[in-house]
Amino acid sequence: MRKALALSLLALFLGGCASNPADRDISGTWINQVAIDAASKGVPLREALQTYGPNLEWDVNTKAGQARYTNGFENVEGKLLGEESGAWKVDFYGSSSSELKRDGKQLSQSATENEAAQVFDRALIPVPEGAPIGASFERALYSAYMGGSWKILSGPGEGNTVQFQADGQVTGLPDSDRYALCLAGDCASMSGGNDNMWLQFNGQGSPWIFTRKGKELEIFQAVNRAQADEMPSFMPGERKWLLEKQ
Structure with missing residues (x-):
């Protein structure tokens, strides 16, 4: 009898551990690390964002019942509904909805008619208090994709060491x-x-076209090929700088 009771208590304990609410909590900021990793490994930035996007960052507050995301162009806020079977539904006030689910250390966004399934990782780089949504993704991208020291191989300032900071500052x-x-x-x-x-x-400031291949970064003048009454259409012009990552 005591043995059976002990086994029952053990099963109850293990069951409680397996369903630990902390393992399902989706509160916090989650970023599209997959897109960042792809770009850092050599995939053109636009291609990486389109392939693994479109959403770049989620910010979730389960206590307040709120969830919002950004795709880099628009910020969308929704109402977080209750959890059901480990999934959380986000209602965007009747226009559409998304389903979020915690999968270990990642947040999964289920596929919909308009978007493919996506995965997000917790943001690790701190941002200033009150920073807009998307700042965590941006800082993580800038750190991984543009971080480190670059040397100007050709162009104005040849020989300079250039550093692109995670907060958007550049020196050199x-x-x-x-x-x-x-x-x-x-x-x-x-x-x-x-x-x-x-x-x-x-x-x-002004726009510039760039290409990154391995450790080389080329920055070109952006030439507007559109007519005065048309939306600007920028194409790469003369190369201004060639930088190499040290």
Whole structure:
């Protein structure tokens, strides 16, 4: 009798561990690490975002019943409904819905008619308090994709060491103190499928086309081929810089 009771208690204990609420909790910030890893390994940035996107970051608050995501172009807020069989449904106020589920250390977003299934990892790089949604993904991308030291092999400032910081600051690149990679939206639609970035100095800036192959980064002038009354259409012009990662 005592042995049977002990086995029952053990089963109850193990069952409780297996269904630990902490293992199913989806609260927090989750980023599209798969897209970041693909770009860092050599896939063109636009291609990586399109293949493993479109969503870049989820921010979930189960206590408040809120969930929101960004795809780099729009920020969408929804109502988080109760958990059922380990899945959480997010209702976007009657227009559409998504299903989220914790799978170990990852957050899975189920496929819908409009979007493929996606997976997200917890954001690890801290962002300033009050930072907009998407900041965690952006910092993680900038750190992995642009981080480290680069040397200018040709172009203005040849021989300089350039560093692209996770917060969007850049040092060592002449006439540039800030940068931003194009993730989605108008900057993507106007670049003809090319990867592009924004470089600015003292608050004034312009778009540039870039290509990254292995440790080499080429930055080209963005030439607008559109007419004055048309949406800008940027194509790569003369190469301005060739950088190599050290």
